[in-house]
């Protein structure tokens with residue numbers, strides 16, 4: 001079920017343009033508009049949830065759907081060879097700005113942060 005005012009639901013439906021990097025029946029992935037790394041993609045489930053805690057209570061299988069997509073993209077683009085990072089922000093302290101659950105995939109260069 002999709003949310004009428006959600007920009008990522010509109011992206012999934014093609015009502016707002018995006019640069020697609022992956023799609024199957026359950027998951028859509030696209031380039032982040034403001035990349036924080038050489039490669040920065042967003043992975044969303046086609047079924048709307050607000051954040052990761054909402055997602056896991058709604059249907060925990062969505063996590064596997066999303067990480068399966070991440071596995072395929074990272075192998076196809078050879079990001080698995082040097083590594084990558086997956087991040088999800090939740091709520092105000094987490095810095096979440098779009099309230100359709102999404103996983104950031106960052107890679108293509110050495111990443112800073114987390115003590116580095």
Ligand code: AMP
Pocket residue numbers: 007016018031032033034035042088089095096097098099
């Ligand atoms: P977050 O701050 O974790 O909620 O991440 C939201 C992300 O969505 C940010 O990295 C934005 O750059 C990105 N974003 C917002 N609108 C769009 C859009 N129309 N197309 C692609 N990325 C977007």
Ligand code: ZN
Pocket residue numbers: 002003006007008009010048049099100
């Ligand atoms: Zn949505």
